[in-house]
Amino acid sequence: xxxxxxxxxxxxxxxxxxxxxxxxxxxxxxxxxxxxxxxxxxxxxxxxxxxxxxxxxxxxxxxxxxxxxxxxxxxxxxxxxxxxxxxxxxxxxxxxxxxxxxxxxxxxxxxxxxxxxxxxxxxxxxxxxxxxxxxxxxxxxxxxxxxxxxxxxxxxxxxxxxxxxxxxxxxxxxxxxxxxxxxxxxxxxxxxxxxxxxxxxxxxxxxxxxxxxxxxxxxxxxxxxxxxxxxxxxxxxxxxxxxxxxxxxxxxxxxxxxxxxxxxxxxxxxxxxxxxxxxxxxxxxxxxxxxxxxxxxxxxxxxxxxxxxxxxxxxxxxxxxxxxxxxxxxxxxxxxxxxxxxxxxxxxxxxxxxxxxxxxxxxxxxxxxxxxxxxxxxxxxxxxxxxxxxxxxxxxxxxxxxxxxxxxxxxxxxxxxxxxxxxxxxxxxxxxxxxxxxxxxxxxxxxxxxxxxxxxxxxxxxxxxxxxxxxxxxxxxxxxxxxxxxxxxxxxxxxxxxxxxxxxxxxxxxxxxxxxxxxxxxxxxxxxxxxxxxxxxxxxxxxxxxxxxxxxxxxxxxxxxxxxxxxxxxxxxxxxxxxxxxxxxxxxxxxxxxxxxxxxxxxxxxxxxxxxxxxxxxxxxxxxxxxxxxxxxxxxxxxxxxxxxxxxxxxxxxxxxxxxxxxxxxxxxxxxxxxxxxxxxxxxxxxxxxxxxxxxxxxxxxxxxxxxxxxxxxxxxxxxxxxxxxxxxxxxx
Numbered sequence: 001x002x003x004x005x006x007x008x009x010x011x012x013x014x015x016x017x018x019x020x021x022x023x024x025x026x027x028x029x030x031x032x033x034x035x036x037x038x039x040x041x042x043x044x045x046x047x048x049x050x051x052x053x054x055x056x057x058x059x060x061x062x063x064x065x066x067x068x069x070x071x072x073x074x075x076x077x078x079x080x081x082x083x084x085x086x087x088x089x090x091x092x093x094x095x096x097x098x099x100x101x102x103x104x105x106x107x108x109x110x111x112x113x114x115x116x117x118x119x120x121x122x123x124x125x126x127x128x129x130x131x132x133x134x135x136x137x138x139x140x141x142x143x144x145x146x147x148x149x150x151x152x153x154x155x156x157x158x159x160x161x162x163x164x165x166x167x168x169x170x171x172x173x174x175x176x177x178x179x180x181x182x183x184x185x186x187x188x189x190x191x192x193x194x195x196x197x198x199x200x201x202x203x204x205x206x207x208x209x210x211x212x213x214x215x216x217x218x219x220x221x222x223x224x225x226x227x228x229x230x231x232x233x234x235x236x237x238x239x240x241x242x243x244x245x246x247x248x249x250x251x252x253x254x255x256x257x258x259x260x261x262x263x264x265x266x267x268x269x270x271x272x273x274x275x276x277x278x279x280x281x282x283x284x285x286x287x288x289x290x291x292x293x294x295x296x297x298x299x300x301x302x303x304x305x306x307x308x309x310x311x312x313x314x315x316x317x318x319x320x321x322x323x324x325x326x327x328x329x330x331x332x333x334x335x336x337x338x339x340x341x342x343x344x345x346x347x348x349x350x351x352x353x354x355x356x357x358x359x360x361x362x363x364x365x366x367x368x369x370x371x372x373x374x375x376x377x378x379x380x381x382x383x384x385x386x387x388x389x390x391x392x393x394x395x396x397x398x399x400x401x402x403x404x405x406x407x408x409x410x411x412x413x414x415x416x417x418x419x420x421x422x423x424x425x426x427x428x429x430x431x432x433x434x435x436x437x438x439x440x441x442x443x444x445x446x447x448x449x450x451x452x453x454x455x456x457x458x459x460x461x462x463x464x465x466x467x468x469x470x471x472x473x474x475x476x477x478x479x480x481x482x483x484x485x486x487x488x489x490x491x492x493x494x495x496x497x498x499x500x501x502x503x504x505x506x507x508x509x510x511x512x513x514x515x516x517x518x519x520x521x522x523x524x525x526x527x528x529x530x531x532x533x534x535x536x537x538x539x540x541x542x543x544x545x546x547x548x549x550x551x552x553x554x555x556x557x558x559x560x561x562x563x564x565x566x567x568x569x570x571x572x573x574x575x576x577x578x579x580x581x582x583x584x585x586x587x588x589x590x591x592x593x594x595x596x597x598x599x600x601x602x603x604x605x606x607x608x609x610x611x612x613x614x615x616x617x618x619x620x621x622x623x624x625x626x627x628x629x630x631x632x633x634x635x636x637x638x639x640x641x642x643x644x645x646x647x648x649x650x651x652x653x654x655x656x657x658x659x660x661x662x663x664x665x666x667x668x669x670x671x672x673x674x675x676x677x678x679x680x681x682x683x684x685x686x687x688x689x690x691x692x693x694x695x696x697x698x699x700x701x702x703x704x705x706x707x708x709x710x711x712x713x714x715x716x717x718x719x720x721x722x723x724x725x726x727x728x729x730x731x732x733x
Contacts, residue, residue, distance in 0.1 A: 002411070002475035002485035004092035004521065004536050006573065006587075010085040010113065014124075015633070015677065016649065017691055017727075019081045019134075019157065021065065021108065026651040026673070028090045029589040029627030030571060031108075034658060034703050036717060037209060038079035038263055039292050039313070045092050047567045047593035047623035048515075048540060049105030050075075051547040051660050056559050057313075057345050057389050058423055058461070058497035059546055062513075064095065064103035067110045068198060070269050070286040071101045073317050073343045073391075077265050077290045078108075080202040081180045084122075084138040084153035086111045092571075093517050093538070094491030097399040097413025097471055098335055100321065104491040104515045104542070114196065115149035115186035117142040120733040128725025131160035131175075147188050154181040162721055165208060166244070166252040167302045173208020173253060193274040201266035209261050210253045210297060211705055211715035213244040217665050218712055221606045231711040234360050238303060248718050249699040256304070257297040265290040282323045290315040300707045300715060304354030305361065308382070309708075311349040318342045336398040343391040347499070351454065352382035352431070361453075361709060373442055376433045377449040385427035385457075387499035394418045399471075411473040418466040419494040426458040427501050454501055461497040461508040468492075482524045491515030496546050496559040510561045511544045531576040539568040541596070547660055549602050550706070563597035565620060586630040593620035604663030605706055605714075618662055624670065626654040643681040650674050658703040665714045671700035673719075679727075687729040697722035 006028050018024060022033035022041065034052060035041035042050045049062035055075065064071060065078040072078045089109040096102035120140040127133045138153035161174035182200040189195060218230050235241045244254045267288030274281050291314050298309025323337035358374035365371060399413035435446050469492040475485035493513040498506065521536035547562040573587035595601075598615040607613055619625075631649030638644050652672035659666035674696050679689030700719045707713030 002409070002473055002483060002521075002523075003487070004519065004538070004571070006090045008088045008090075010087055013085055013088065015647065016675070017126075017677075017693065019155070021078050021082070021110075024088060024090070024108070026649070026675075027587075027629055029587050029629050029651075029653075030092055030591075031090055032622055032624070032653075032656075034622055034656075036211065036703055036705055037206075037261060037294070038204070039076045039294075041075045041079055042622065043075060043105075043108070044622055045090070045106035046538065046540065046569065046589075047591055047620050048542065048565070049103075051545075051562070052622035052658055056496065056548040056557060057347060057387060057499050058421065059548060059559055060493055060496070062103060062105040062493060064101050064107040065110070066100060066107060068112055068269065069099065069109070069271070069284050069321070070267075070288070071319055071341065072288070073101075073341065074290055074315050074345070076263060076292060077288065077315070078110075079263075080204055080265065081155045081157050081178045082110060082112075083136060083155045083180050083182055084113045084151075086113045092536075093487070093519060093540070094469065094471065094489040094515055096395070096415045096417070096469060096491075097397050099323065099337065099397075100339060101341060101393065102395065102415055102417050102469060102492055104493045104513060112153070112182065112184075113138070113140075113151065115140055115151040115184050117146050117149050118733060120731070122729070122731040124727065124729045126725050126727040128159075128723050130162060130721075130723060131158065132723065132725060133158055149186045151184045151186075152182070155179070161208060162718065163208070163210070163212060163251045163253050165210075165255050165258075167242075167254050167256055168258070171208070173210060173255070173258070175207050177205045179203050193272070196271040196273075197268070198271070199266075199268040201264075203264045204262070206261045207258065208253070208255065209259050209294075210255055211300075211717050212248045212251060212253050213246050214248045214701070214704055214714045214716040215246060215665055216712050217605050217714065220609060221664070227712055229363065229711075231707065231713040234711060235301065235303075237359050237364055238356070242302065248701060248716050251718055254300075254302050255297045256302040257295075257307075259297050260295040262293045263291065276324065278327050280325050280327070282321075282325070284319070284321045286319045288317050298351075298708060299360075300713060301360070303356040303360055305357045306352065306708075307354040308350045308352035311347045313345065313347045315343065315345045317344075330403070332400055332402055334398065334400040337396070339393070339395040339397065341391065341393040343389070345389040345391075347387045349385045349387075350382060350430070353378045353380070353453070355379045357381075373445055374449065376435060376438075377446040378453065380431055380433055381450055381453065382429075382431035383427055383454050383501075384430040385425065385501065387425045388423060389497075389499060390422040392420045393494075407477040409475050411475070412470070413472075414468060414470040416466065416468050417492060417494070419463070421461075421463045421494070421497055423461045423497045423499050424459070425461070425499045425501070427454070428456055457501050459508060461499065463495040463497060463509055465494045465512055467494075467512065481527055482522070484522050485520070487517070487519045487521075489515070489517040491517060493546065498558045500556040500558060502556065502558045506558050507560070510546060510559050513546050514543045516541050529577070531574060533572070533574040535570065535572045537570045539566070541566050545595075545598075549660055562595065562601065563599065563616070564595075565593070566596045567591065567593040567620065567623070569593075581635045582632065584630075584632040587628070589627045591623055591625060591627070593623040594618060595620055602661055604659065604661045604665070605710060605712055606664055608710055613661070615662060619657065621657040621660050621662055621666075624653040624656050626652070626670075628652040628672075638680070641683045644679075645681070646676075646678050648674065648676045659706060663706065663714075666704040666706070668701045668704060668716075671698055671719075673698055673700075685731050687727075689727045689729075691725055691727065693723045694720055695722060
């Protein structure tokens with residue numbers, strides 16, 4: 001196909017022991033999935049999609065995720081185990097003229113295996129160190145001749161945490177428990193019409209989800225002056241306070257409250273395909289829900305500074321897509337369609353302060369009256385907020401290919417998008433000590449102090465925009481096995497709104513993004529299939545780049561236009577099979593992504609006294625300059641019906657900043673990981689394998705986050721240590 005597209009088959013994915021979207025980046029170097037929890041996962045392709053940081057309810061995703069052609073509006077919806085896969089496609093660059101929602105960075109399309117009319121049963125079990133076990137099963141059955149079939153698949157995955165809580169008896173935390181189930185029915189109506197019904201449900205729990213201390217920023221840059229009221233200053237006010245170990249690979253967290261996350265999602269879809277003349281009409285109707293319920297230790301210290309700091313979210317969405325496609329292989333091939341998304345996202349937040357808040361946040365005085373008033377002001381002070389987002393997106397799209405000759409084709413696509421966002425934010429004071437018995441001056445002191453940590457705040461925000469986007473592609477077949485192409489695409493992402501406790505100086509609504517994308521590429525496959533090679537050179541510019549930024553003073557996020565961003569580079573991927581039984585693959589991406597213009601960026605904690613910093617010309621956060629994925633597998637027949645195989649895979653990413661303001665303390669060093677597997681197939685029905693993830697036990701950080709209250713403490717999430725496991729796969733068909 002004359003587009004930047006990587007396809008990974010279900011069998012290959014199973015061999016790699018990949019079961020979630022974030023693990024897919026080991027195979028697709030242009031793909032980055034980074035975050036500190038499933039709600040705040042950021043998916044980028046070629047550095048574009050969503051900026052690093054906390055996910056904002058009022059921003060759309062720049063990389064769309066689809067499962068069986070159903071669009072998932074929130075990233076957290078897709079962070080469950082994927083079950084019974086047929087294939088995964090990673091499309092790079094702006095999308096939207098062929099299907100679904102308009103996206104600016106690309107799309108990830110996951111396809112599960114569909115019901116058919118052959119009986120089948122598969123069971124896959126795995127055990128490994130760190131208390132890991134997994135059971136995956138699928139069953140397919142014809143119900144009525146060649147007219148009705150059903151398929152059911154399910155997965156259960158559990159492992160202990162890789163981190164211990166040093167404060168609570170070294171209890172293991174950051175564990176994982178996931179359950180997913182999907183049921184499908186396929187009905188053939190007449191000779192050419194099919195009806196596909198699908199329903200799924202997933203639930204996931206993690207206990208003690210928390211980062212570990214990484215470093216302290218105790219001085220300001222560039223002059224090295226001492227940071228006042230830093231982390232060490234604050235904890236020194238508490239005699240006997242145990243200082244944390246700042247070696248993240250000791251895997252020690254320090255929590256006096258056990259953090260928890262519970263996430264559920266599910267939904268159903270109806271897909272109808274029927275002929276209209278020589279064309280095919282496809283209708284996909286879907287409803288989905290996603291619930292997020294966390295409990296956080298928001299102060300990142302073993303003190304009762306904050307007794308609550310979390311947001312519970314409930315998301316509901318309805319999508320309808322209708323496409324009409326020509327039969328193909330005509331002089332002009334085309335697809336036209338319409339798309340509708342109706343999304344509602346409600347979030348309820350609470351922030352509450354405890355008895356240690358006055359001393360930790362404000363310091364101490366020699367005046368017992370002031371100390372008492374500070375306790376009255378903050379101890380037990382709580383704020384609750386509600387935010388609501390309603391999004392309605394309407395679109396009409398179409399793409400046509402003019403096959404000028406057997407070798408030359410011209411493809412053009414257009415999309416008209418109309419999107420409306422309506423949001424409200426409402427924060428109230430929910431609790432606080434009674435101050436009616438205080439004198440007027442003391443009451444004013446308490447109220448002023450409380451107000452500095454947040455008070456009543458309410459506002460509406462909305463956007464209403466429409467835009468035409470599109471693409472133009474020219475491709476030429478040099479031979480039957482070699483194709484070159486050139487593409488221009490114009491992308492669009494609607495404006496965003498902030499739905500958090502922002503100050504009056506922060507805009508509530510930001511402008512839409514516009515994207516200009518240029519790419520040339522070559523796809524080649526040797527006639528003997530001995531080797532293949534795909535390469536692409538691209539340049540993408542984003543005007544009014546949308547970013548979620550963090551206000552350290554208010555401990556909240558807000559959305560902003562960060563000026564202009566440019567991403568350019570080259571991708572090379574290929575396969576090589578020099579011997580019978582031996583197959584190899586390799587993918588390399590060089591990415592030069594930068595903030596072309598970002599003059600009013602919030603400063604990193606290293607520069608915090610400054611009100612704003614200029615990041616123009618600096619590396620775009622979350623984007624490695626180099627990313628590599630490569631591997632090999634050798635298979636050899638043993639006897640008449642058995643086969644032995646051995647495989648090894650390597651992935652590498654160079655250093656990245658994991659905070660949007662490129663804080664030096666958020667720089668995560670580059671790292672490479674090795675995975676390996678050894679197995680044997682007994683006929684067509686039984687497979688046993690020994691495998692390892694992170695075989696060399698590489699110590700690395702997946703991301704770094706800044707501590708609250710501008711203390712200079714940075715924390716991070718160490719990557720998974722070496723895991724060694726055994727798997728058994730049995731099938732009947």
